[in-house]
């Protein structure tokens with residue numbers, strides 16, 4: 188009020204800008220960057236960069252938020268985007284879209300690739316299976332990270348490593364998808380689980396040895412609630428289905444089996460590396476909460492059918508896939524399943540909110556008190572405190 192000279196009023200906007208950027212720095216205090224590894228649940232453009240004709244590069248992918256396809260397997264943002272925004276960081280840039288010299292990766296990098304597996308293709312070959320949809324497995328993604336790292340912190344990386352959030356997964360889902368859709372039996376596929384979990388474990392271990400201090404490790408979604416599985420493994424036996432949700436029970440049991448082994452692995456890692464905070468993200472229960480009472484979260488009463496699909500009881504038709512010949516629903520925000528495999532932005536938003544609340548153990552919000560909950564606002568039932 189007292190300052191009326193022309194000079195000081197001239198400087199006021201500048202001062203405001205300085206204060207605003209200072210404020211951003213203070214608010215964004217929890218992590219300086221995010222590095223993400225995984226598959227299509229977290230891909231923000233990597234696969235599209237290397238497979239230009241992937242259906243994910245076509246409308247209606249991206250229609251809701253970005254209004255054009257970005258390489259995300261959804262109509263809009265994915266969980267990683269929401270968590271980055273809630274932490275106060277920009278959306279995580281896909282590694283393959285960058286120049287790899289560190290430029291543009293100041294706030295982290297996303298290495299997740301649609302179709303990626305935890306195990307390398309040699310494994311699938313050794314089982315007499317067709318190799319997977321991509322060679323960019325978890326170990327390849329880790330190599331990309333190690334290649335990028337020196338350009339981000341040439342002299343001393345310990346600050347960057349300890350101040351970053353590492354998101355390791357979800358990964359492994361495709362190792363199983365691949366086998367299930369090639370007709371392998373569940374008993375055989377169960378024998379893959381220890382190898383998948385140990386691939387995840389050794390990636391975590393390497394990151395810790397490089398100085399990582401905080402990581403989120405998600406389990407698998409309930410695959411028995413996913414339209415492509417519900418369609419492929421449709422059954423006339425009522426007892427194959429969970430009452431209440433209509434999900435296929437034995438497939439959900441399989442997801443739980445993976446998650447149990449993963450939790451055991453994480454317990455061992457926590458004992459071995461007490462200096463690290465290893466956060467388990469319970470994708471399974473976060474999703475089941477929606478499937479059990481979709482309407483409480485703003486979704487329609489039949490959450491198992493895809494929004495973008497080519498017909499059939501779950502609107503998933505492998506002859507008419509999303510991005511090719513499928514139609515799209517008029518209101519993706521009231522659907523859970525986007526394309527029969529992946530979820531809508533609306534569902535990812537609800538789950539991201541849950542991850543900041545009860546579905547991460549220990550909770551992300553406990554180690555990050557400056558979370559911007561308003562990024563995820565809506566009529567959720569999850570409470571903002573943890």
Ligand SMILES: *[C@@H]1O[C@H](CO)[C@@H](O)[C@H](O)[C@H]1NC(C)=O
Nearest residue numbers: 237308318319320321322323
């Ligand atoms: C994976 O690598 C193999 C061997 O290098 C190559 O023949 C194949 O084309 C690659 N597949 C993809 C999807 O890039």
Ligand SMILES: *[C@@H]1O[C@H](CO)[C@@H](O)[C@H](O)[C@H]1NC(C)=O
Nearest residue numbers: 342343344345346347349398
């Ligand atoms: C790197 O920096 C950290 C803290 O900033 C310090 O403790 C450590 O000794 C440094 N390491 C090297 C190799 O200089």
Ligand SMILES: *[C@@H]1O[C@H](CO)[C@@H](O)[C@H](O)[C@H]1NC(C)=O
Nearest residue numbers: 497498499500504506507512
């Ligand atoms: C699946 O798509 C094909 C090709 O468009 C079509 O002929 C078929 O009728 C569809 N199936 C269902 C169940 O809608």
